Structure formats: C-alpha cells, structure tokens
Amino acid sequence: MQKVFPGSVYVGQDRKLTDGTVVEGVLGVDTSGVAAALHHEAILALMSRLDELEKKINILQPGS
Incomplete structure (x- = not known):
C-alpha cells in the first residue's frame, strides 16, 4: 500500500x-x-x- 499510495499511509501510535511486546x-x-483514488481510476477506465x-x-x- 505504501508503495502505491504513499500519501495515504501514516505512522500511528x-x-x-x-x-507485553511493544510494536x-x-x-x-x-x-x-x-x-477516492481507486474510484477515480475506475471512472477513467470506464470512460475510456x-x-x-x-x-x-x-x-x-x-450518421447515428
């Protein structure tokens, strides 16, 4: 996910x-x-x- 949509991935808590392990x-x-990005791409593909x-x-x- 991070490779394809880097702006949509965030570091959380x-x-x-x-x-007891802390990640x-x-x-x-x-x-x-x-x-939203996937919907946009799907709409563009359908329009094409x-x-x-x-x-x-x-x-x-x-003539039609």
Missing part, C-alpha cells in the same frame, strides 16, 4: 500486544483517500471503454 511505528491507512465502444458503434452505424 505504538501498540502493546497481549504478551513501534504502526502504520495505518487513510482508507477514504485510497477509496465507453469512448471505444462509441467509436465502434459509429463505424457500424454511420
């Missing part, structure tokens, strides 16, 4: 496990930011596909 610098994800299909329709039905 340290965590203490049940066995420092636990990473967290801003899921709203990631979701729509353009391709419209071109094919126009070739098959000139």
